[in-house]
Amino acid sequence: MIAVSVLSVFAVALLSPLLFRRQNNNISPWLIALLPLGLSAYYISLLPSAAVGNPLTFTRPWAEALGASFSFRADGLGLLFALLISGIGTLVVIYARGYLNQKDLALFYPWLLAFMGAMLGVALSDNLILLFIFWELTSLSSFMLIGFKNEKEAARSSALQALLVTSAGGLAMLAGIILLGMAGGTYEISALLSNRMAVQSHSLYLPALILILLGAFTKSAQFPFHFWLPNAMVAPTPVSAYLHSATMVKAGVYLMARLHPVLGGTDAWTYIVGGVGTLTMLIGGYLALSQTDLKRLLAYSTLSALGTLTMLIGLGTPLALKAAVVLLLAHGLYKGALFLVAGALEHETGTRDVTKLGGLFRVMPITAIGAGVAALSMAGLPPLFGFISKELIYETGLEINLWLTVAIVAMGLFNVFIAIVVGVGPFIGKQTKTPNKAHEVPFSMWLAPTLLAGLSLFAGMFPGEVSSLIISSATSSVVGEAVVVKLKLWHGINPAFLLSIGTVIAGIALFFVRNSLRSVLQKFEWKWGPGYLYNYALEGLMNFANWQTRIIQHGYLRYYLRVIVLILTVSGAVALWRIPSVNLISSFNDSNTSNVMFYDVMLAVLILGSALVAVLSPSRMGAIVALGAAGYLIALIYLFFGAPDLAITQFAIESLTVILFVLAFYHLPKFQTFSSASERKIDAVISLLAGALMTMLVLVAVDVQIASSISHYYIENSLPLAYGRNIVNVILVDFRNLDTLGEITVLGVAGIGVYALLKFRKGKE
Amino acid sequence: MKMDSLILKTTARLLLPNLLLFSLFIFIRGHNEPGGGFIAGLVASAAYALYSIAFDAEQARHVLGIETRLLIGIGLVLALLSGFFSMFGGQAFLVGLWIDLPLPSPFNKVGTPLLFDMGVFLAVVGVTLTFIFALEEVK
C-alpha cells in the first residue's frame, strides 16, 4: 500500500494531461488536488503505528544481485516528510490553478506530480538504491520545472545549472552509497541502522561519508554549492514554494537525518556537517540582507534555514536533533506560506521588488493576514510554532558554546529582519504605485498561504499534541532510538527567551534602517563566489570542447581514414608480435602451401592484376570493368572450393553492380587527380602496410580454431527437419531465417533510400 | 542512358521470358540444389535490367507491371507472415512448418520456409530493380 501510494502519483502524472483536453477546464486542478489530499489522510492514518515503533513496511525483490529492492518503510521521519510533501503539495496544486494560465497548467501538473511521486519515494524508500533512483528523478523533474518558462534564456541556464550541480552531487552520492553498502553489507536502510559499529570502524567509512555528504550538500544547497538555489527562482512561484523551499532542497537534510544513526556521532561527521551547516546558515542570512527581490530574499533565507538544519544534524545532540525536526516542520509551514504570498504579490502588482511595494493591506487583506502570521512564525514570536523552534535552537547553542550561540543569534536576527521585509513591509505604510493595479487574489490563491499560516498557529497553540503525533517518532528515527519529545510553548524566562527578545527588537530596528543597510551592503558585494567559478568552469568546458572538435573533427574524410587504418595496422601488428603462440613462419610450411594447382596461381595473379588496373586506370570505364573482372574471378574461387551458391550469387551480383556503376558514373564527373604525388605515395605505403597486415591476419586465422564448428547440427538436421538438401539455402530460409529477415529489411531500407535520394527534389515532391 | 540497338532489343525481348523461367527453376530447386530465393531474385532482376537497358526504364516498368517499391513491401510482409504460422501452434516465431503433398519430389514437401524464400525473392527483385530503374531515370 505504501508502494501504491508512491506509484499512484506517477500514474496520475501520466494521465493528468487527459484532464485538460477540453477547453477552459476549471475543475481539473481540484480533481488533481484530491490525490495528494487523500495521500495526506493516508499518511496521517499511518502515524499511530509509527509512533509506537512499529512502522508499516513493504518489500518486493527487484535486482537482488545489485542489492536493489522495492522496500518502503513509513517511520516517523519518513511520514513527517511525506506529510510535508503531500500536504503542501495539495495546496500548491490548488494555488497553481490561479497562478498559471490554462495552457500552462496542462504541461505543469504532470511534472509537478512526477516530482511529488519522486519525492515521496525518497522519503519512504527503505533501500538506498531505490532512494537514489527517486533522488535523481527529483533532480530531473526539478530541471523541467525550473526551466518551465523555457522561452527565457535565464530559465534554461538556471535549470541546467541546478541539474548539473545536483546530479554531479548525485553521482558522488551513488558512489558513496555503494561504499556504504560494502561497509555495512546491505543496502536496506533499516538493516544498516543496526550496523553502526561495523560501518564506522570500516576503512571505507570516511570516503563513503564524504561522497554521500556531497550528494546531500548539493541537493540542499549547502555552501559552496548554494548558488544554484537563488538562480532557481526563475521557476514559477508555486515551484519555488514547493520544491525549493518546502521539499526537494530538504532531501539532503532528510538523507543526513536518515543516515545519522549509522554515520553520525563521529568527529568527521560533527565537523564537516556542523561546519558546513553553520557557514551556510550565516552566508545565506547575510546575503539575504541586501536583496530587494522578494523571491531571492526568501531563497537566501531558505539557504540560511537549510544551513541551520544541517548544523543541528551535525551537532547531533538529542536537543539539537529535536530542534532540527521541529524546525523542519516549522520552516515548511512558514516559508511555504511566504513564498506563496510572494507569488500572490507578483501576480497582482506585477513586481517583486520590496522597495516598490507598500500599503497593500487595504486591497489584499486576506493575503496580508496570512503573510503576517507566517512572518511572525518566521521571526519566532509566540504563540506560533516558529517560536518553539527558535527557542529550541537557541537552547542548543547555549548548551554547546558561546561562539555557536553568537552565530545562531545572528541567524535569528537575520530571520526577524527578512520576515518583516517580506511578510509585513509590503502591506503597511503608504500604498505605492505598482505596474498592475492590485486586487485581492482569488480563493485558490489565498487558501494555501492562509491555511499554512493557520497551521503554524495551530501547532504553536497545541505543541503537546503535535509532538506526540509526529515529532516524537520523527526524532526517534533521527536519534536512532526511541525518545519522547515534550514540546511546550512557554518555558519561563530563561537565557534563550531573553536572547529572543533581543533579536526581535534588533530585527525591528534593522527594518527601519533597511535602505541605508542595503546601500552599505551592496558596496561590499563580491562577485568571485562559487557561482562565478561555476560559470567559469562551464565556459572553459565549452571552449575546450570547441577546440578539440576543431582539431579532431576537421572534416577531411581521408585523414580520418588514414588515422583509423594506421591505428588498426599498428595495433594489429603489435598484437601479432606479442602473442607468443602465433608463429608466422610456421604458417608458410605445412599444409598451407601445399595443394596449390596451376590455375589457382593464375587466378590469384589475375585477381591482383585486375585490382591493380582498377586502382591505376585513368578511365572510369576501365576501372569498373577491372572491378567486375575481379568479382567474376572471385566467383571462380568460390566455385573451386565447394561453394556453388556463393559462386552464382557473386556472379549475378557482380553483373548488377557493374550495371549500377555504369549508370551512376554516367552522371558523375570523370576521374580527376586531386592529391599531390607525395600524398599518393604516403597513401600507397599506408594501404600496402594495411594489406600486408591483413595477409598476416588471414594466415594466423587459418591456423587458429578456437571452437569447433557448429555446422554439424545444421548438416545432421537439414534433411530430417527441414527437408532440404542444399544446406546453405536451408540455413538461410529456415535455421537462421531471422538473420535473413533482418537482411532483406536492410536491403529494403536501402532501396527506399536510393529511391528517395534520386527521385525527390528539394521543394517539390 | 539508352542504347539504341536493334540486336540488343531483340535479344532482350527473347531473353526476358527465358531468364524468368530459369529464375523460377532456380528458385524451386534451391532447397536441394544450388539456388534459392536470393539467386533466383538476382537472375530475375538481371532479366529486367537487361530489358531496361535495351529499351528504357519506363518500358521495363511496364513489362514488370508492378511498382518496384511495392514489390519490396510485399516481399518483406510475405517473409514476416511466414514466421507467424508457427506462433499459432504455440511455437517460436519463424519455426518452419511442413505439410506432405501427393506429388513427385521436390513438390511433395511444402512449408513455410518456401513462403519465406518467396518473400526473399520478391524483396531482392524489388530492391535491385528500384536501384536500377531509379538510376536510369535520373534526368
Next chain:
Amino acid sequence: MEVILAIVIGGLYAAGIYMLLRRSLVKLLLGLGLISHAANLLIFTAARLTRAASPIIPVSEEAFPASYADPLPQALILTAIVISFGVIAFALALSYRTYKIAGSDDLDKMRETKE
C-alpha cells in the same frame, strides 16, 4: 593454397584502402567495391578451404559424404555479398546527390558546403 589466397586478400585490401583514401568521391566508390570483395574472401578463407564436395546432400544419399565444405560461412558470405551490393547502390545514389549539391566530387570541397 591459403598462403596464395592470403596474399590475394592483402592485395585487395591494399587496393581498396588506397582508393578509399582518394580525394575523389568517384574513386572512393570503387574502393568500397574492392573492400567488399576482400572482406568476403577473408571470411571464406578464414573458415578453412576445402576442395571437397559442396554442402549439398546428393539425391541418392540420406546422409552426408565424409568430407564437405562448411555451409555456415557460406550462408554468412552470401548475405554479405547481397548486403554489400545494397551498400554500394546506396553510396552511388548518395554520391550522385552530393555531387549535384556540391558541384564537385572533390571531398575536400564538401567540408564547407552549405545546403
